[in-house]
Amino acid sequence: NVRMGGGTPSSTALASALALMRREREHDKLLIHFTDGQGDDTTRAIAACREAGVQVYAIGLDGDADSLSGQYGDGNWETISQVSELPTAVARLLKKRL
Numbered sequence: 353n354v355r356m357g358g359g360t361p362s363s364t365a366l367a368s369a370l371a372l373m374r375r376e377r378e379h380d381k382l383l384i385h386f387t388d389g390q391g392d393d394t395t396r397a398i399a400a401c402r403e404a405g406v407q408v409y410a411i412g413l414d415g416d417a418d419s420l421s422g423q424y425g426d427g428n429w430e431t432i433s434q435v436s437e438l439p440t441a442v443a444r445l446l447k448k449r450l
Contacts, residue, residue, distance in 0.1 A: 359390050359391050359392050360387070360388070360390055360391035360392070361391065361392060362385065362387060362391030362392055362394045362397070363391075363392050363393065363394045363396065363397040364392075364397075365385075366383070366385065366394055366397035366398065366400075366401060366408070367397050367400065369383055369401075370383075370397070370400060370401050370404060370406060373401075373404075373406055374404065379405070381405060381406040381407065382406070382407045382409070382449060383401060383406050383407070383408045383409070384408075384409050384410070384411060384442065384445060385408065385409070385410045385411070385424075386410075386411050386412075387410055387411070387412045387413075387416075387420075388412065388413055388416075389412050389413055389415075389416030389419055389420070393423070394423050395422075395423050398423060398424060407449060408424065408428065409424065409428050409429060409430075409445045409448075409449075410423070410424045410428065410429040410430075411429065411430050411431070411432060411438070411441050411442065411445070412429060412430075412431050412432075413431060413432065413433070414431045414432065414433040415431075416431060417429075417431060427448060428448075429445075430442075430444055430445055
Protein backbone atom coordinates (compact mmCIF):
# COMPACT_ATOMS: atom_id res chain seq x y z
CA ASN A 353 0.00 0.00 0.00
CA VAL A 354 2.86 2.38 -0.71
CA ARG A 355 2.12 5.13 -3.18
CA MET A 356 4.66 6.34 -5.66
CA GLY A 357 5.12 10.08 -5.63
CA GLY A 358 8.67 10.94 -6.55
CA GLY A 359 10.23 10.29 -3.15
CA THR A 360 11.18 7.29 -1.13
CA PRO A 361 8.45 6.27 1.36
CA SER A 362 10.91 6.36 4.26
CA SER A 363 8.27 6.91 6.93
CA THR A 364 6.48 3.75 5.82
CA ALA A 365 9.75 1.81 5.86
CA LEU A 366 10.61 3.06 9.35
CA ALA A 367 7.13 2.19 10.64
CA SER A 368 7.44 -1.29 9.14
CA ALA A 369 10.87 -1.76 10.72
CA LEU A 370 9.42 -0.72 14.08
CA ALA A 371 6.62 -3.28 13.74
CA LEU A 372 9.20 -6.00 13.11
CA MET A 373 11.46 -4.82 15.93
CA ARG A 374 8.60 -4.90 18.42
CA ARG A 375 8.44 -8.68 17.90
CA GLU A 376 12.01 -9.11 19.12
CA ARG A 377 12.74 -9.83 22.77
CA GLU A 378 15.91 -7.76 22.99
CA HIS A 379 15.49 -4.52 24.88
CA ASP A 380 18.40 -2.68 23.26
CA LYS A 381 17.36 -1.89 19.69
CA LEU A 382 19.08 0.20 17.04
CA LEU A 383 17.89 1.29 13.61
CA ILE A 384 20.19 2.95 11.07
CA HIS A 385 18.36 4.54 8.16
CA PHE A 386 20.41 4.86 4.98
CA THR A 387 18.93 7.67 2.89
CA ASP A 388 19.61 9.80 -0.13
CA GLY A 389 17.59 12.59 1.46
CA GLN A 390 14.83 12.41 -1.14
CA GLY A 391 12.31 10.60 1.02
CA ASP A 392 9.17 11.82 2.68
CA ASP A 393 9.14 13.46 6.13
CA THR A 394 10.13 10.85 8.69
CA THR A 395 9.68 12.97 11.83
CA ARG A 396 6.60 11.13 13.13
CA ALA A 397 7.99 7.68 12.34
CA ILE A 398 11.26 8.50 14.10
CA ALA A 399 9.35 9.76 17.15
CA ALA A 400 7.31 6.53 17.26
CA CYS A 401 10.50 4.45 17.11
CA ARG A 402 12.11 6.42 19.92
CA GLU A 403 8.96 6.24 22.05
CA ALA A 404 9.14 2.46 21.65
CA GLY A 405 12.76 2.46 22.84
CA VAL A 406 14.42 2.06 19.46
CA GLN A 407 17.46 4.26 18.90
CA VAL A 408 17.31 5.77 15.41
CA TYR A 409 20.25 7.12 13.44
CA ALA A 410 20.72 8.03 9.78
CA ILE A 411 23.45 8.05 7.19
CA GLY A 412 22.77 10.38 4.29
CA LEU A 413 24.47 12.08 1.40
CA ASP A 414 26.57 15.23 1.73
CA GLY A 415 24.49 18.35 1.35
CA ASP A 416 21.56 16.90 3.28
CA ALA A 417 22.75 17.98 6.74
CA ASP A 418 19.88 20.41 7.44
CA SER A 419 17.25 17.81 6.63
CA LEU A 420 19.00 15.10 8.63
CA SER A 421 19.47 17.37 11.63
CA GLY A 422 15.84 18.44 11.55
CA GLN A 423 14.48 14.91 11.37
CA TYR A 424 17.01 12.88 13.40
CA GLY A 425 18.37 15.51 15.80
CA ASP A 426 21.88 16.73 16.42
CA GLY A 427 24.44 13.96 16.65
CA ASN A 428 22.11 11.26 15.35
CA TRP A 429 23.29 11.23 11.76
CA GLU A 430 26.36 11.14 9.53
CA THR A 431 26.87 12.09 5.91
CA ILE A 432 28.97 10.49 3.22
CA SER A 433 29.91 11.56 -0.29
CA GLN A 434 30.92 8.15 -1.59
CA VAL A 435 30.24 4.53 -0.73
CA SER A 436 33.81 3.93 0.43
CA GLU A 437 33.07 6.25 3.41
CA LEU A 438 30.19 4.09 4.61
CA PRO A 439 32.12 1.81 7.03
CA THR A 440 33.68 4.82 8.77
CA ALA A 441 30.31 6.58 9.07
CA VAL A 442 28.70 3.47 10.58
CA ALA A 443 31.60 3.16 13.03
CA ARG A 444 31.16 6.81 14.11
CA LEU A 445 27.46 6.24 14.77
CA LEU A 446 28.13 3.10 16.76
CA LYS A 447 30.72 4.91 18.89
CA LYS A 448 28.12 7.58 19.72
CA ARG A 449 25.77 4.84 20.86
CA LEU A 450 28.29 3.27 23.21
